[in-house]
Amino acid sequence: MASFGLKVIRGVFGAAEHVAPRLTGRAAFELFCRTPNVKALSDGERRAVDRAADFMAEARHHRLKTKTGCVMVHEFRPEPGRTAAGTILVIHGWRSRTEYMRALIEGYRTAGYRVVSLDLPGHGHSLGRRLTMVNAVDAASHAGEWFGPFAAVVGHSFGGAVAANALVGSVKDIPPLAAERLVLIAAPSSLPAIFADFSRMLNVGPRSQVAMADRVERLAGRPLKEFVGDRQLARTLVPTLVIHAPDDREVSAEHARNYAAAGDHVRLYWADGLGHRRILADKSVVGHAVGFVADHREPALLH
Structure with a gap:
């Protein structure tokens, strides 16, 4: 502004x-x-979307009708030859979209997972110019009805907060999302x-x-x-991995510490020096996020 x-x-x-x-x-x-105009992309955003064109062409695209509008869900099948391992729901953050979650999506596909990536209301290929926690959780719930239950829900930034709220059922009259694990990347807790x-x-x-x-x-x-995320997670025993960069200027590291204080079922991995957005493309971050879901001996992955 x-x-x-x-x-x-x-x-x-x-x-x-x-x-x-x-x-x-x-x-x-x-x-x-109020969400940004999805057509008014910066030069950098436009280049990122263009680079992901072939990647997006591999997906099946589903438009789901929710209580407040329509959202787009992109379904990516596992890499050929991989044994099916379950389904992952991926949720991007504010002023983001499925294209920017490419590294994570490809990581899970390589591990044998089907990945369902949700474009939040007013973002990417979804309709509208308004995003609230309520219509976001509602969108995640509809994705769950069509593609769940999930081996894990993975969210970045505001999408992480949406993932946590959807999983614990914080919005009245929307049932909790069925998922075995939760991965929160650079997510606000409050x-x-x-x-x-x-x-x-x-x-x-x-x-x-x-x-x-x-x-x-x-x-x-x-x-x-x-x-408030740490209080919400304290009431659920779903194993959770929190990944955060100490130098994140958009969502302070204090949010990660708050999540980690929710209980022994929450693990914390510090992604040093990766800020708020570069964290999504880092190979080590992707490896930890995938490993936490694929390998149930997750403590060996963390430091």
Whole structure:
């Protein structure tokens, strides 16, 4: 967002806090949920999509109708000659798409897994311009109905938070996703913390933040304060691998430490020096993510 535009928005939210905090809170929430225009790719993003064209052509593409729209799921079969080992659900992050998850998808295919990659609402080949935890979990649930149960759910960034919330069934009236294992890569652990960061950035005041939280509860059927990953994972014994870079500038390493504190069923692997996005293409990261699912002696893989 341009600095001038950000200053204007901060000024508007700061003034509106004293006049109409509920209206301001709803406006802030809608801005929070607004997704980037999938057609307005940067040069680097366009090159990445173009490089993945042949890779995407190998998939079967399924459009699933959800409660709020349609999402695209890309189904990649195991590499030829591999014994079928189960199905993996892969979920990308904010301003991302299946093409950017290529290294992970290919890693699991090579290990004999069928991979189902979900384009979240408003991203990739899915429709819409709005993404919330609710419509994301709903999309994952529909993928589960068609392609599950899963050997594992693997999520990067916001997709990791979606994966965790889908697995534990945090959204009212959406059943937990059936999966044997969970892999979280550079994933935020706290929705309240994400909202707090967003509010600081846009100068959203405390009364407006209450209105934002009310909106979350109305949509999700649970208060915002319950969407905290370590507390959620503490209530499930699904083996979980958390992969995070200490130098991640978009999602701090503290989120990984919080996840790891959920219990002995959560393992933590530090991917030193890989930041928030380069982590997806690293061979060691892919090896750990695949090995954690394929080899049930996962402690030997970690350090």
